[in-house]
Amino acid sequence: MSKQKHRRTELTAQDFQFLRHSSHVAEMHEDHGFDDDNFYHEVECFDNDMDLFSNSEYPDDDASVASFASTSDGSLPPTPDGGAAKPPKAPELKKDAAASISGLNLRVKAKKFLSKNSRAVSGAVTGSGRRSVHVKQQHHAGLVWHAQAVCDDYFDLKNCTQEGQLKQRRPVPIIRASQFFADLEYTGGKWIHRAPLNGWPGLTDLEVVSITGKVKSMANFRIRRYWNNDTDQGKRPAFPENVRSCRVTLAAPKHTLDGWSADSPGHVWWFHPSDETFFHGKNIIDNFRSLEAKEGVVEATVVSHFAHRYAKAKEGVKDRIVYHSAILVEWSHGKHCTVFELAFLNGVGGWGGRSNWQEDSTSAHPKLLKNFPAHMIAPWNSTLAELRIQDVPFKNWDEFSVYLSQHEGPKGKKDHRFFDVTKIGSAPVTLACRTQPSIATYLNNYIRHNREYHEESRNCQTFAADFYRLLTGDTHVKPFHPICQILYHHHEDWFLYDPPEGDKK
Known part of the structure; x- marks a missing residue:
């Protein structure tokens, strides 16, 4: 009995990576509607890769990334595999393991283990107390x-x-x-x-x-x-x-650690569907300063904090506890609102430009994809984060909530995208400097202070809580779900200060 208990509490570096990756794949599985075959295939691919290449020289393999085939002319096709046959299911043993990963019981146990042994686990994976992803990435030029x-x-x-x-x-x-x-x-x-x-x-x-x-x-x-x-x-x-x-x-080139292009640092992008303009990194700030000089000052007026589950034809145990959180900001011009969210790096560019906040996300060639720069179309990386900002054609929360309700329900024949939409809070923006250039600067600072993504401690919910606290001054805000609250440490300071040179996390 004691021997069995000892074996349970000792995770190897490979076990830790498999657990964490399976959780990431499960979340993207829900976000983009993977079928079960693809989910188990992704987990199997990563497990096989760890088995093939894991040794002291590969402490933290990059998580497996999802993508899709392209057509002969290089354009993006409508389906993840270009219409090809689905990949075969993983062996039953792997499938059982992957299924148990997505169960609530093992996930909670894994989180408890990681929270209690974070330093030891980091040391086992990297050979030191630092995060493995950055030790590996900074050893070379870029990502x-x-x-x-x-x-x-x-x-x-x-x-x-x-x-x-x-x-x-x-x-x-x-x-x-x-x-x-x-x-x-x-x-x-x-x-x-x-x-x-x-x-x-x-x-x-x-x-x-x-x-x-x-x-x-x-x-x-x-x-x-x-x-x-x-x-x-x-x-x-x-x-x-x-x-x-x-x-x-x-x-990749060194600048990829800090942005998609050398002249515009920051893994953050902002899309304006009305005039189909797209900016990323520092260029967002420069664009708003130019607009402000021409059209006058625009300020954030009201902020709403909300969460939802992803629409499924049939929900499992894990589906009922996975929530995505985001922020809706209303502006003084009264023309539209803007949705702010944190998610995996390259999760939109690597998945055909699909976004729940755009009506045409189910089309073969969404408007968002057409405006994506070529250098941002790459496989997603579930260990790193990006900030996504998109204008939506609604003047306030009431109009936006109608859109949410129209797409709420079980996945099926209708274009349902959300389950259990919950408005967590809404309040006036009390931050003194709340112009569009200022907001863009805060976001660029935030993502450059810490570019990591962790399902248990740095995710969409932690960002939404931080951003709401910054805009409203409400110090009681926490991530929506109790599981995410366990390891939450608020970081409004990341918005307000430039990241220290040479030591950006």
């Missing part, structure tokens, strides 16, 4: 991506069309080895892949960091490093001999 390089005769219906062509924009980019290694360019002591990787416009100018593979060793398997930029500088990377596939680790 780290992984791709699968396959031999030229590779064929698998999960990743290939019936004609044998690789599907574009896969969750983990997949590439033919002959094409990838032929396209490498040596510059500045680095081997760079310039062209979009696996059709992702946002994955360009990537530095090759390492090439690894799994090889059989006696009765077990081990990771073999075929090439590394630290030890093999000047030597051209090549596809290993006598293998069917290998993993290529790549690093």
